[in-house]
Amino acid sequence: MNLRTLLAAPLAAFSLLAAVPPAPQLFPSDTLVLLNVADWAAAKATMNGAPLGQLWADAAMRPFRDDFEKKVVTRFIGDLEKDLGIKADEYLPLLQGQLSFAVIQGDWNPANPDSSAGHVLVLDAKDKAPELRLKLAEARKKLGEAKKTLKAEKIRDQDFTTVVIEPKAAGAEAEDEDEKGPAKKVEITFGQVDTALLIGDSTKALEKVVAKLTGGSVPALAEVSAFQSSEASMGFRKSLIYGWVHVAPVFATLEGELTKSGGGLAALGVDPKRAVQALGLRGLKSLSVAAQQDGAGAYFNFALAVPENERGGLFKLLAVESKDGSPPAFVPADAVDYRRWRLNGQKTWANLEAMLQQVSPQLGGLLQMSLGAMGKDKDPNFDFKKSFIGNLGDDFISYAKAPKGRSPQEIANPPSLTLLGAVNAEELSAGIKAAGSLLPGGVDDLKERDFNGKKIVSVVMPATSPKDKPKTLELAPSGGFLAISDETSILEEYLRSAAGVGKSLKDAPGLVEAAQKVGGMNTGLFGYNDQRESLRGTWEALRGGNLTKLMPKPSTDSASPEDFADFKLLPVFDQVAKYFGIAVYAGAWDSQGFMVKQYGPNPK
Numbered sequence: 001m002n003l004r005t006l007l008a009a010p011l012a013a014f015s016l017l018a019a020v021p022p023a024p025q026l027f028p029s030d031t032l033v034l035l036n037v038a039d040w041a042a043a044k045a046t047m048n049g050a051p052l053g054q055l056w057a058d059a060a061m062r063p064f065r066d067d068f069e070k071k072v073v074t075r076f077i078g079d080l081e082k083d084l085g086i087k088a089d090e091y092l093p094l095l096q097g098q099l100s101f102a103v104i105q106g107d108w109n110p111a112n113p114d115s116s117a118g119h120v121l122v123l124d125a126k127d128k129a130p131e132l133r134l135k136l137a138e139a140r141k142k143l144g145e146a147k148k149t150l151k152a153e154k155i156r157d158q159d160f161t162t163v164v165i166e167p168k169a170a171g172a173e174a175e176d177e178d179e180k181g182p183a184k185k186v187e188i189t190f191g192q193v194d195t196a197l198l199i200g201d202s203t204k205a206l207e208k209v210v211a212k213l214t215g216g217s218v219p220a221l222a223e224v225s226a227f228q229s230s231e232a233s234m235g236f237r238k239s240l241i242y243g244w245v246h247v248a249p250v251f252a253t254l255e256g257e258l259t260k261s262g263g264g265l266a267a268l269g270v271d272p273k274r275a276v277q278a279l280g281l282r283g284l285k286s287l288s289v290a291a292q293q294d295g296a297g298a299y300f301n302f303a304l305a306v307p308e309n310e311r312g313g314l315f316k317l318l319a320v321e322s323k324d325g326s327p328p329a330f331v332p333a334d335a336v337d338y339r340r341w342r343l344n345g346q347k348t349w350a351n352l353e354a355m356l357q358q359v360s361p362q363l364g365g366l367l368q369m370s371l372g373a374m375g376k377d378k379d380p381n382f383d384f385k386k387s388f389i390g391n392l393g394d395d396f397i398s399y400a401k402a403p404k405g406r407s408p409q410e411i412a413n414p415p416s417l418t419l420l421g422a423v424n425a426e427e428l429s430a431g432i433k434a435a436g437s438l439l440p441g442g443v444d445d446l447k448e449r450d451f452n453g454k455k456i457v458s459v460v461m462p463a464t465s466p467k468d469k470p471k472t473l474e475l476a477p478s479g480g481f482l483a484i485s486d487e488t489s490i491l492e493e494y495l496r497s498a499a500g501v502g503k504s505l506k507d508a509p510g511l512v513e514a515a516q517k518v519g520g521m522n523t524g525l526f527g528y529n530d531q532r533e534s535l536r537g538t539w540e541a542l543r544g545g546n547l548t549k550l551m552p553k554p555s556t557d558s559a560s561p562e563d564f565a566d567f568k569l570l571p572v573f574d575q576v577a578k579y580f581g582i583a584v585y586a587g588a589w590d591s592q593g594f595m596v597k598q599y600g601p602n603p604k
Contacts, residue, residue: 120198417491
């Protein structure tokens with residue numbers, strides 16, 4: 001037998017191995033959650049070449065990177081490696097193709113605490129399948145030597161092994177305070193089918209996936225209309241990674257329990273069934289995300305599938321109109337964050353009232369009575385709804401500048417301005433002043449001053465904690481908007497903007513070109529972020545150990561940021577600023593639902 005024949009034999013045997021089907025064909029129709037990377041090797045290469053991949057690999061990041069990776073492995077993988085005697089880094093190089101994780105409904109029923117959905121992880125080793133088989137045999141041997149409880153399984157005539165992970169100690173209580181009784185043992189089943197490694201916590205869920213790998217006829221996720229719609233609109237097949245959640249069956253299952261138990265709503269005089277219908281949650285079929293990277297930049301899409309003929313409740317409140325969302329000339333060029341939402345205020349309020357009335361006529365009546373009485377203490381003829389609600393426009397704008405300093409308070413509260421579009425901004429302002437009767441000190445808490453021919457109303461807001469100082473919120477009508485801010489300088493800058501002084505964000509380099517990648521600026525929702533400048537202060541605050549002071553102190557059992565990384569090891573921001581650029585996003589409704597598209601061109 002010659003050398004060619006010797007080499008041909010194993011190659012021929014390998015060619016007989018069935019290819020792992022794409023995730024939509026691999027997982028069953030009752031899949032609730034799917035997270036998929038179609039080609040791990042290609043995705044890894046693409047991401048390594050992207051700006052964030054280059055940032056992570058930068059030599060300046062090495063001290064932080066090494067510390068982070070060590071802590072993550074210790075916290076999340078260490079116990080698993082200890083329990084199973086298997087090191088994850090020995091298996092990761094074998095991952096060459098598809099990587100998929102799914103949650104499969106099966107017989108899960110929230111009414112039955114002993115039922116649960118199945119979790120399945122599939123990794124395709126492709127041409128490293130022989131090495132994978134050897135590794136699994138080695139793993140079984142190690143588990144046996146470690147006296148772990150093992151069970152041999154046959155799933156569709158395929159060999160699998162189940163390892164039983166016992167609680168930390170006999171009679172150990174569940175770590176979750178909401179759980180009662182002793183911690184439960186965990187059973188993990190793993191095995192190889194052709195080139196695929198399968199790991200799961202339910203043999204029933206695994207059986208459905210194995211059936212698809214071995215030619216069985218099981219209804220596939222690809223046949224589910226909700227998935228087909230998301231796949232087409234989101235471009236799953238072209239994505240580096242995508243995720244999909246089938247909300248409808250999850251909500252249908254939970255809704256029965258909610259309406260049965262009442263969920264505490266009955267005490268408020270709310271009929272749970274009526275509330276569910278009024279909120280419009282039945283209309284939400286699925287949600288999905290998808291990410292892609294090309295030579296020009298990174299794309300990220302998010303979508304809510306809410307068919308137009310089933311859209312109501314909360315989703316009517318979010319209905320933006322297809323109007324101009326570009327930065328007006330008065331938005332300054334040094335704004336690092338900008339968003340514009342073309343939401344019709346009067347329609348939104350009408351929908352809110354209708355929804356509340358449907359949820360509970362009592363609550364709806366109480367709201368109407370409260371609005372009717374507002375401002376009557378000063379003027380019996382005052383009509384708050386006419387003055388305020390009747391003057392709401394169809395424009396909502398907000399923008400912010402970089403934080404002034406690096407203290408936790410300055411990072412959390414950068415100079416920002418909010419603008420409410422108004423039919424008559426002066427009357428809208430009067431409506432808010434009338435609402436001052438709701439303040440602790442009544443309308444006496446309101447102060448007025450003149451600036452540039454405009455009236456600025458200010459009110460001191462109570463501090464949210466003893467450590468914080470009270471803030472002064474200022475409001476001023478101008479240019480068809482009611483401007484609101486707690487930063488005097490940015491408010492006064494806006495009031496001076498009618499003179500047309502200074503450069504505008506609308507002329508920012510690359511803005512128009514980037515906007516075209518997300519469908520333009522006329523979809524009704526548009527936003528912009530200068531990541532380089534908006535992150536600079538936060539990055540330096542992390543290096544200085546200041547930002548964590550703003551975060552709630554974790555309980556003794558909870559992880560804190562320091563458990564995962566030592567932020568003091570981060571390099572000076574200027575060393576890595578080149579990896580950050582701008583990002584834009586746009587949101588729009590169509591007949592199938594709501595989608596937000598985000599794009600970040602590669603930094604220049």
